[in-house]
Each structure stands twice: as C-alpha cells, then as structure tokens.
Amino acid sequence: MAKILIVDDSATIRKMVRASLRPLEDAEFVEAGNGLEAIEQIALGPVALIILDLNMPDMHGVDVLKFVRRHHGCRDVPVIVLTTRGDEASRETAMTAGATQYLTKPFVPHVLLSSARDLLPAVARRDA
C-alpha cells in the first residue's frame, strides 16, 4: 500500500483530490488540514507521495516542504504542490524549497492523476 498524504485546509479540495486519485491502485489516502497535521502524518509513517497546498493557517506549505526536505526520513518523498493560481514568485519559492512538481488550482483531474502515477515510487505502482 502506498500512503498518499493530501494536505489542504479546504475539506472540499481534499475530497476532490481523493476522487481524482481514486483510480490509483493500492493507494491509501491520509489527509491533513494544516501544515502541522501534515508533519505529524509524515512523522507517523512512511509516505509515498504528498499533495501539498501552500496557503494554510499556522504553517505555510513552503515551510512544510522545507521541513520535509531537511528531515532524513522523508527527504526523497515526491511532493506535488497544488495551489491556487498565485504570482510567479510562489512557483519559484516552492520549486526552490524542493517541490517535485507545481500544479495550480483549479486542477484537471487526469493531469493530477498522471503526475501522481509518474511520481509514485515504482514499488508502489506494482500490482500487489
């Protein structure tokens, strides 16, 4: 089972992301509504892929990203930043902080799905 962590302060968006990624086999979804919860999920178990929003209360997505990249346990986890269309600078900041991919909302389900497929480690993509 590949654990996919969906981080977004909007419950509606989390639901939409989940629905978009449902075709993935052997995927288990965990959700976090803010940055702190995201880090907690990361701390509690290996995560195969993170879908990360940027603008969240308490802890900004970029700070989550920086933390993930510094922490040896999850340094190599692919992170898809999925954020509401913002300025160019935020893409730059996110990529510099270590985002694997940068997608904007509103997102297209199959684009997110194929990105997730490409980024999930080979082992997680294999049939069980």
Add this chain to the structure above:
Amino acid sequence: MSQEGAPLDEISFSDFLDDYYAECDEHLMGARRLLLALETSIGRGPVNRSVLDELFRHFHSLKGISGMVELRAAEQLAHHLEDYLRVLRAGEAEPTRDGLDALFAGTQTLEQVIAARRAQMPLPPIDAIGSRIAQLIAMDAAPGVAQPPLADAASRAPLGARRWHISFSPSQELMARGIRVDTIRQRLAGAGEILSAAPRVTADGAIAFDFVFTGRVDAATIAAWQGDGVQIEPAEGTGGIAPGAVSDPLPLDTDSPVSPAILAPSHVVRVDLTRLDDLMRNVGDLVISRARLGETLGRVERRLAPAEWRSIQENVLALDLQVRTLREGIMRVRLVPVGEIFRRMPFVVRDLAGETGKRVRLELKGQATEVDKFLIERMMDPVLHLVRNAVSHGIETADERIAAGKRPEGTIVLSAVSAGDVVRIEIADDGRGVDATAVVARARAGGLPVPAGSPDAATLLSLICAPGFSTRELSDRASGRGVGLSVVKSAVDELSGAMYLESEPGVGTTFILDLPVTLAITDALIARAGGDTFAVPQGSVREVIEVATAAMLQVERNEMIAYRGGALPIVRLSQLFQTGEAARDRLHVFVVGTGSGALGIAVDRIIGQREIVVRTITDPLVRVAGIAGATDLGDGHVVLILDPAVLARQMRDRPSRTYTAGGLGR
C-alpha cells in the same frame, strides 16, 4: 499494472457542490466577522496583522474552491479581494474607510454570486465592484504611502496571562487515543493564544512540535496535558492584558478592542439533527409508556401485598427520575447558543445602515443563552426582520436625532435571556418610537377594526402585525417587502411563543419575543373542564388561584374577577369549547400572560402535574387557534394542549364568549 485508461470523464466536481456551498458559508461568515473587527480598529493604531492574514486566507480559499466548481464570477471577485488584502498585508497601504467599504461590498456581492448559483438564478454583475477594488489597489500601491505599523502577535499578548513553551511528541499510541497535534493546537487556541507553532526534529530523529502560547493554565490542566504527551513549562517573562480578551473568540461587541481572531475550535461532535429528532421521539414514547405503566399499576394496586407494592413504587420512582434525566440530557444536546443567529446581525445592520444613510450601533447581549436547534432555525427570520425593522423604521436619521437632542448614532440592543422554559429575545432601539396616531390612521384606512380611545401597546402591536399593514407607503426591500410584521407574528405563534411591544414616542421601541426553549416534551398542568381534560403548559402559568363562582363579575358579556388590585378577564374552558358544564361553587383559575394580555382560564378542577409529549396538530382542517397540540396521557385518551398566549389574544381581540371548536375531531 495500474489502470491506464481509467474512466476519468466520470469525475465531475459538480458532485461536490454541497461541500462547496457549506465551505463557502464558513469562509463568508469568517470574512464578515473579521471585517467587522477590522472596522472597529480603523484609526485606532496598529492594524492587527493576524486579522489581515486570516481574511486573506478566507478569500484565497474562496477563490480556490470557486475555481474548482467553475464559478468564474466568484473566483474572479475573490481574486480581487485577495489582491487588495495582499497589498494591505504587505504594508503597502493602510486600510481606509473606503477600502473597508469596498471589502464589505465585495464580500456581499461574492455572497450574492454564490447564492445565485445555488438557487440557479442569473448571477449579479461583478464588474463595478471589481474595478472599484482594482482602483483602490492602484491608488494604494502608489509609492510614498506611509507603512502602517503592524502589530505582531507577541505585542498583543494578554496582560496577566502567562507565556508557556509547549512541546508535543506525536505517536501511534496517542493517535489511537485521538490525540494529535491538531488536538493540542485546538486546546491551546481554546485556552489562550498561540504565538508560534513549529515542528522540530529531536535528538533521536523523531519529530516534535513546539508551541509558544500565552494564556492562563492551572495546575490541573497542566497535569491533564502532561498525560497526553505534552511537555509544558513557563517561558521567560509574562505579558499582556486580561485573559478575558480571549474567552470570547468573536469580537462582536463593536466597542471592544479588536481581539486576535482565534477560531477557538472546541471539542465538538456534529450530529445530524434528524438523529436527535429520532432520539427525542423515542424518549417521548418512553414518557408515554411510563404513564401507561402508571395507569396499569393503579389498577392492580389493591391486589398486591403492601410490601410488594412498596417495592414496585420504589422502582417506578427510580424509573421516573431516570426518564426525566434522560429527557433533560437529550434536550441539552439539542441546545445551541443563540449567538449563532446573533452573529449575522452586525453585518445586516451595517449594510442596511449604509443603504439608509443612518448611523447605527448594534449591541449584542446574552449570546451564550441556549435554545433548541429546532427553534433557532425558525427564530432566525423573525429576529432578522425585527432588527431590519428597527434600522429602517425605528432609528431616525442623524439629522433628525440631533434635532431631537439625541446622539447622532442610534443604538439597537439585541439581547437574549432565558428564564425557566422560556427564552426572551428583545430587540430594543432608541429611535422615534411607534407613532400611535399614524398607526391608527393607517389601520382605519386599511379597513382594520380599531378600538376607540387611545390604543395601548398590545392593541398597537396587534394593529401593526395585522396582515397587509405597513406604515411606510413604499415597502422598502429592507424590512417590508410589503408583508410587514405579520410574518414575524405568525412565526412566533407557530412556535407557541408570545410577542410584546413597548414603545415610547421619541425614546424608543422594544419588541419582546418569549419563546419556549424547547418543544416536544414539557411539564403541564392537567385539568378537567366540563366533561373534558385539557393540558396547560406549566411554563405559561403564572399562578393558580381558586375562585368562588359568586365572586365572578359579569361585565358586558365578559366575566372578570378582582385580582391583585385590578380586574382579570376570565374565560371558562367549558364554555369556550362548549363541553357542557356542571354547576360549581368554586373554580380553579390559571393566570396566564401579563399586563393587558393577562387572562384567567377557569377550569372545574386540577387533576395534577404531568410530563407531556406535545404532538403538534398540523392539519389545517383540524387546527384551532388556542390549541397548541395534543398529547397522550398514557391511558389511551388524547388530551388537547392549550396555547394560553393565543387564547389571551383571542379573548382580547374578539370579546365574544363562544368559540367554535367544530372540526376538532374528538
């Protein structure tokens, strides 16, 4: 292999519209609350940075989710609002009155766009408000504007509250117990203010969370938290204002300083209301079964040995107590603070005051007063209507007020207080008062029957609540829509409530709504009149007196008794419902209502006091004014429940003695 050709077309985000609307409501509500907080802070020194941040996030989220459901107008508008806040946040401009007005207007339009989409109506235009905001941004972003001093969280630390370092290490074991970093965050937010929160990698490679927090924490709380993987120690130095500043997370009192916008989430479970209704119905059945048991036991008592009977009695008493505790417990679960409806009002008043060019201050009192969820939903419209009415009809314009020697700014006080089973909502304004002469003239013109002489408050109220009555020639969209206060009156009646008016010309008007805190099950006095049994809700009975029939005076076609230095009109139930009457020397009288609305309801005798389950009568063919519903006392007989407030009004308005109860279906 994973499925490459998954049926992606099937994913449609329109399936998520309900989630979308629900989330929009939360963001719009949050945004309004923050805008009001911001408004009070204008010109009062540093702008609270966290308010701007949070406001920004609300608009940002609205933009994001609106884009997902392809509601482009909302997405665009939220984008404009977000842009302007970005400018404010960056310190490129100070929030001005104009800017704030634009934010309010933008939020209102945004809400209208979302509501229109929900109702599948044409969307309102957004171009005007969009360009207004764009203009503000262009102006404010111009160089040379002084940077506003932004207050950071630390400098707002409450005085007397202590600053703490808190560290939390998550674990599978804690998570299994439901204790997560968010649990801790919510606890802290509920007990004070979080100044910072950050994760940290510990020496052994694990992850911990560090919080800096100010608030009052007692030893017992510390001990409880320590059991949940929390380490807590006082930080250097103490800071700030009274801890009360954080006890009410809603800065509703417009005079209070801006409090940090903490959305202190509590430990709350959301339950579908229908489940609670089911539960309540089950308890209702239980109450009836208990009454049936009482009936049965009464029949077998003689056949039992006294010792056996005593033990049965003890068990029955215990059962009574338990049923009552259960019932009260379920009722408590259904209670919600009245603040839920109050908190929309500042926004309503602000909008309407702006439209009418009046200056109005709204004071809210007693928001923690709790009422049944069922009621709160039905109270919303009447209260909203009366508040709007106070702004558009009650409060005068600033010029008129100055001419009358009043402060230019009018005040509306919206308060709630509970007394026993009744919650009293008052909407008081310090405006011009009800113009009795104008009301009477208008009522006569409209063909309404008007009693001779100068009308008292109760008469005035019944006139202005008459269907079709409106003192304003033009029915303004704010409070009238041409239907006037009659809708308020009928809503209150439907809830078995009562409505009163107090008004003094030039001083102000107060509308009072007395509503039952809860419906469904209530304590009642059971009485016999003629051959029939009636139930009278105990909460509405002020006093029970015994009267000699000889002491009853005949005044025209009405009966009266001397009561507390005045006269109390009496209605005999047996005559009212034509149930036949046995000649009696003495009658029992329930005194209900107050002032000119007081009434004595005479019955032959009182049987006792019972817990009754109210089954409302909804069939219009069977419904009779003055009857609130029916109940089953457990012996299989259906007993009618009186609605004393309606009876009192009926007696006052139409002093005819007989009352047609045809079609009661009994």
